[in-house]
Amino acid sequence: MKFLEESILPPPTDQRLKSFERACRVELPSEFHDLLKTYHGATPITNVFHGKGREFLIERLLCLLEDPASDETHGWYDIEVVLSQIDTRLTDDENLVGANVIPFASLFAGDFVCLDLRNQGKQSVVVWLHEESEDFNPVFLNVAGSLSEFFSMLSE
Template sequence: MKTVRLDVNTIVFPLPTDELLNVVERSLRVSFPETYRNFIKESNGVVPITNVFSFGHHEYIIEKFLCILNDSEADPISGWYDIEVIITQIGDRLTDNEDLVGMNVVPIAALFSGDFICLDFRETEEPTVVIWFHEESEEFSPVTQRVAPNISEFFGMLKE
């Protein structure tokens, strides 16, 4: 797997423990891939140096990977980048199943344009990586585009 280059000066969030990740997974009713768990335990909320990827005829820029915080309210500014806070803000536009308990599309990175990179658990337990388009998505009608079959391949797409 290609390593995501990080700007170590941007890591300002406490790193999540396995226990905290387990709590978040239970809350969302998903199991994060081990590659993603390892990534977030080392780089919670980081701004990557390798932050550009091409898909189709477009280039996308990752502004920041989202974080997982024990107490997102303790830091009102940084808390806005917590995965569960983002889900609270846009959750009904991330799913097409209004009866779903948990989440099946989980945002993990903010893109320059207000869209998000998400792990998509709708088809399999091993999530694909998709772009979620905020301007086109409506309540219970998310608009996504698959960009990689898994998180490892997505990380391999990133460049400076």
């Protein structure tokens, strides 16, 4: 997997990661932490992948900024900003407190690649299809069983 070096943002602090996990009431896998620490907000060079007979184009990985409102360039790509805009469209449980589907990459045309933790913390990677989803009725395509499997799809 290759990324434009100049697009990689300074990594989030451990405190910022823990704050995000507390807010979402989730414990993210170490692989997700590593992704944010290594390729924070980066634009992939190899950015096309396939899932369920569809082709998807990654615009950029999302980030966790200290103050998204003060960053006009990257603020819209902050994971918490994205979650605040689409959270009711990512869950089918209106009583859920926190998050169990975490977007980590924006796709061309408004969809997102997400880490899915709904299966008792067992991770998988899904594409959230925004045009097909409604509040509390999300539509996902399962594309990989783990983050490493997903990123290996970008190396092909």
